[in-house]
Amino acid sequence: MISKTSHRSRTSLHTSPWIIIGSVSILLIVVVVLAYQNYSREKKYMSRILSEKGAAIIKAVEAGARTGMMGMMWGGQQVQTLLEETARLPDVFYISVVNSNGLVLASSNRGLIGTQMSGGLPEKGLNQPEATNWRYKRIDDQRNAFEVYRSFRPVSHRDTWMGDRMRHMMRGRGMMMGPDNDWFLPSASGDSDQIILVGLDPQPFEEGRKEDIRNTAIISGVLILLGLAGFISMFWMQGYRSAKKSLQDTSAIKDQVVTSLPVGLIATDKDGKIAFYNSAAERITGLDLAQARGKEPDSVLPSHLCGLKESLDLGESINEKEMECEFTENKIVPVSISASEIINEEGQFVGQVLIIRDLGEVRRLQGEIRRKEKLAAIGGLAAGVAHEIRNPLSSIKGIASYYKSKFEDGSEDKEMAGVMIEEVDRLSRVISELLEFARPTKLNKKLSDMNELLKHSTRLVEQEAAAKKVDIQLNLTSDSIEADVDPDRLTQCFLNLFLNALQAMESGGRLTVSSSTGANGNVAIDIKDNGSGISAEGLSKIFDPYFTTKPKGTGLGLAIVHKIIEAHQGQIKVRSTSGQGTVFSIALPLGDSEMRLS
Numbered sequence: 001m002i003s004k005t006s007h008r009s010r011t012s013l014h015t016s017p018w019i020i021i022g023s024v025s026i027l028l029i030v031v032v033v034l035a036y037q038n039y040s041r042e043k044k045y046m047s048r049i050l051s052e053k054g055a056a057i058i059k060a061v062e063a064g065a066r067t068g069m070m071g072m073m074w075g076g077q078q079v080q081t082l083l084e085e086t087a088r089l090p091d092v093f094y095i096s097v098v099n100s101n102g103l104v105l106a107s108s109n110r111g112l113i114g115t116q117m118s119g120g121l122p123e124k125g126l127n128q129p130e131a132t133n134w135r136y137k138r139i140d141d142q143r144n145a146f147e148v149y150r151s152f153r154p155v156s157h158r159d160t161w162m163g164d165r166m167r168h169m170m171r172g173r174g175m176m177m178g179p180d181n182d183w184f185l186p187s188a189s190g191d192s193d194q195i196i197l198v199g200l201d202p203q204p205f206e207e208g209r210k211e212d213i214r215n216t217a218i219i220s221g222v223l224i225l226l227g228l229a230g231f232i233s234m235f236w237m238q239g240y241r242s243a244k245k246s247l248q249d250t251s252a253i254k255d256q257v258v259t260s261l262p263v264g265l266i267a268t269d270k271d272g273k274i275a276f277y278n279s280a281a282e283r284i285t286g287l288d289l290a291q292a293r294g295k296e297p298d299s300v301l302p303s304h305l306c307g308l309k310e311s312l313d314l315g316e317s318i319n320e321k322e323m324e325c326e327f328t329e330n331k332i333v334p335v336s337i338s339a340s341e342i343i344n345e346e347g348q349f350v351g352q353v354l355i356i357r358d359l360g361e362v363r364r365l366q367g368e369i370r371r372k373e374k375l376a377a378i379g380g381l382a383a384g385v386a387h388e389i390r391n392p393l394s395s396i397k398g399i400a401s402y403y404k405s406k407f408e409d410g411s412e413d414k415e416m417a418g419v420m421i422e423e424v425d426r427l428s429r430v431i432s433e434l435l436e437f438a439r440p441t442k443l444n445k446k447l448s449d450m451n452e453l454l455k456h457s458t459r460l461v462e463q464e465a466a467a468k469k470v471d472i473q474l475n476l477t478s479d480s481i482e483a484d485v486d487p488d489r490l491t492q493c494f495l496n497l498f499l500n501a502l503q504a505m506e507s508g509g510r511l512t513v514s515s516s517t518g519a520n521g522n523v524a525i526d527i528k529d530n531g532s533g534i535s536a537e538g539l540s541k542i543f544d545p546y547f548t549t550k551p552k553g554t555g556l557g558l559a560i561v562h563k564i565i566e567a568h569q570g571q572i573k574v575r576s577t578s579g580q581g582t583v584f585s586i587a588l589p590l591g592d593s594e595m596r597l598s
Contacts (some may be wrong), residue, residue, distance in 0.1 A: 031220040036214075042212055046205040047146075048132065054148025054198040055132040057129050061086055061095065061196065065154040074493035079154075080106045080113075097152050100193050111269035117197075122149055126195070137199065160561065166403030237399035264356035267342070268297060270349055284335065284358045285327040299356075302326060312339055312352055322359065334359040371544070389431060397424040430556075443486040443567055450481040450523050450588075455512055457494035461502065471506035476515045481523050483590045485568055493561045497527045497584050504582065522570075522587045530581035534574070542574055 021549055064086075080302040083095045087108030102117045121135055132150045139145045263570050264281030266289070267275055274297055276290040285301070292300040297311075304327050308318055317340040326332050336357040342350050378474050404417035465472050501511050514526040534542060541547045543562040566571045576582035 002087075009444050016353075023263060025380075026460060027415065028224060031223055038216055039209070039213060042209045044075075046202065050146045050205070051134045051148055052201050054134065054146070054200055055150070057086060057089070057095070057198050058132070058150060058152070058196050060154065062154050069154060076106065084108045084110075091201040091204070092200055092370040093139060093143075094197075095199075096197045097194050098197065100195070105194060121195070122147075126151075126543045133514065136202075139199065144202065146202040147197055147199050148199040149195055151335060152194040162403065175297065247459055264357070266297070266301075266354045268352045270351055272296060272352075274300075275351065281356060284333065284356050286333075287327055303309065308339055312341070315341060317341075320357075333411045334363050364518060374545075389427070393424050393427055393431070397421055397428075400424065400564060441447075443489060445484050445486050446483050448482055448485050448487045448490075449486075450525070451476045451515055452480075453485075453487055453490055454494065454515060454525070457491050457498060458513060460495060462499045464502055465501075465511065467504060468502055470502055470505050471510045473510060473511060473512045473515075475516065481517060481590075483523050483588055485588065487563075490566075493564050493586075494527070496557045496561050501527065501529035501531060501582070504529055504533070506531075509581075521590055523590060525586040525588070526583055527586075528581065528583040533578040533580050533582055539574060 003391075061082060066083050068078055068082070068302065082099070083106055085096045086092070093106050095119065097105045098117050098121070099105055100121075102121050103116055104112045107113055122133065122135055123133075124133060127298075130151070130454055132148060134146060134148045137145045137147045194384065205456060261278060261280060264284045265276070265278045266274060266281050266431050267276040273294050274289070274292050275294075277293075281305070284291050289300065308321070311318055317338075319338050321338070322336050324334050336359055338355040339352065341352050344350050369378050400417050400420040403476050404414055404421065407414035408510055455474065455475065458474065462472065498511065505511070509530045512526070512528040514528070516524045519523050538547075543558050545556055545559040565586060565588070570588040572587075573585045574582065575585070
C-alpha cells in the first residue's frame with residue numbers, strides 16, 4: 001500500500017508542470033472573463049445613469065416649455081432661451097432640437113440654428129415617440145458626448161387643436177408668427193415631429209471605469225499568483241491527502257458496518273476501559289453506555305460480564321454462549337455472547353471485544369412453534385376422542401332418560417337420573433368445543449359494520465349483566481367501521497370475552513367496550529372489566545387449551561377466540577392486574593384477503 005502511494009506521488013510530481021500550466025491558463029481565462037463582465041457591468045451602469053439624467057433634463061425642458069406656452073404665451077425665442085439656460089447645468093455639453101430632416105430648429109449653441117445636424121440623425125428609436133434612447137457621438141478631436149434623445153412635443157400631436165389655438169392667441173396679441181416663433185407647435189396635420197438631443201459629458205464615469213479596470217487588473221494578478229501557489233501546494237500535498245483519504249474511507253466503512261450491525265458490540269482498550277459501543281448494544285442492554293465510556297465494564301455491565309470475565313482473563317475465546325443476564329433491575333434478557341481478545345499485527349494486546357445477540361425474538365418464535373405443535377397434537381387427539389365418546393354418550397343419555405321416566409316424581413332415583421342426563425349434556429358440549437377447536441372451517445366473510453357487531457353482541461348479554469349488577473358502557477366511534485370479516489365467528493369471540501368478564505365481576509362492576517381505527521389501517525377493539533383480574537403466571541397461559549381458572553371451565557373458550565382472531569390475520573393481547581381487572585385488545589385488518597381457520 002505504501003509503495004503504490006509513493007509511485008502515484010512520483011508520477012504526479014513528474015507531470016505537475018503541464019497540469020499547473022493548464023490550470024493557470026484556465027484560471028487566467030476565468031479572471032479575464034470576470035474582468036470583462038465587470039467592465040460591461042460598469043458600462044451598463046454608467047449608460048443607465050447618464051440616460052436617466054438626460055431623460056430628466058428632457059422632461060424638465062418639455063415641462064418648462066409647456067408651462068410657458070400655457071401661462072405666458074411663449075414663442076420659439078423663449079424656448080430657445082430655456083434651452084440655453086438649461087445647458088448651463090454641470091456636465092451638459094449642448095441641448096438641441098431638430099426636425100425629422102435633421103435641420104436644427106433650436107440649440108443652446110445659437111450658431112447651429114438653421115444648419116444640418118452634424119453626424120446625422122440617430123438610427124434607432126425614432127419610430128418610438130415615447131421612448132428615450134442614447135448613443136455615443138464624437139463632437140471634436142478630444143471629446144465624446146453621451147447623447148440622449150427622444151421626440152420633443154411640448155404640445156402633443158394628438159392635440160393639434162391646441163397648436164391652432166395657440167397660434168390664434170398669439171396673432172390676437174400681435175405676436176409675429178414664423179419659424180422663429182411657432183416651430184415647436186404641431187401643425188394641423190400633426191406631422192411636425194421634433195427631436196430633442198441632450199449631449200452629456202461621460203468623462204467622470206470614464207475615469208471611474210478606468211480606475212475599476214486598474215483595480216481589476218491588480219486583483220486578477222494577485223488571484224493568478226495565489227492560484228499558482230495553490231496549485232503547486234496542492235500537488236505537493238497530494239500524497240499526504242491520498243493517504244489521509246484512504247484512512248478516512250477505511251474508518252468510515254468500519255464505523256458504518258459496526259453501527260449497522262444487528263448485534264450489540266462493546267470494545268475495551270488495553271487498560272480494560274470501555275472504548276467503543278454501538279446503538280444495538282444500548283438497545284439490547286437497556287443501558288446508557290455514553291456514560292460508561294472510559295469506565296470499567298463491571299461498573300455498568302452485570303458482574304464479571306455475565307460470568308465470562310474469568311475466561312476472558314485467561315485469554316480464552318467465547319463463542320455463542322447462551323445465558324440470561326440482568327442488565328437492568330427486574331429485567332432479565334436472554335442473550336448469546338461471544339468474546340475474544342484484540343491482538344494487533346505485532347502481537348500486542350490492544351483490548352477485548354464483546355458481541356451480544358438478543359435471543360428474545362428467537363425464544364418467542366420457539367415458544368410459538370411449540371405452542372402450535374401442541375395445538376395441532378391436541379386438535380388431532382380431540383377429534384379422535386370426540387368421535388369415540390360421542391356415540392356411547394348418546395346411548396348413556398337414552399338409557400338415563402328411559403329410567404328417569406320409570407321412576408316416581410320426587411324420588412331420589414329420578415333425581416339421580418336427571419343428574420346423569422345433565423352430566424351427559426355437559427360432556428356433549430365439551431366434545432362439541434373440542435370438535436370446533438380441531439375442525440378447519442372456512443370463514444364466511446363479508447363487509448360488516450364492527451360497531452353494529454359489538455352492539456348486537458352486548459345486547460345478548462344484557463340480561464345476565466343486569467342480574468350480576470354489571471353496567472355495560474359502549475365507547476364506539478361516531479363513524480361506522482366496516483371490515484371484511486366473518487360476523488358470526490366474531491360474535492362468538494365477543495360473547496366469549498363478555499361472559500368471561502361477567503363471571504369475573506360476581507359482585508358487580510363495569511364492562512367497557514371501545515372501538516377505534518388505528519394509524520396502520522386496523523380496527524382496534526378493547527374489552528375491559530374491573531373484576532378479579534388474572535395473575536402474572538396465568539397471563540402467560542391464558543390462550544393455551546384446557547387452561548382455566550374456573551371450577552367448571554373447559555379451558556377451550558379463549559383458545560378458540562385466539563384461533564378465530566388469528567384466522568382473520570389479526571392479533572389479540574391481554575393486560576391484567578390481579579384484583580383490578582383485565583383488558584383484552586383486538587386488532588383486525590380492514591382489507592380483504594382469503595383466510596381459513598387452520
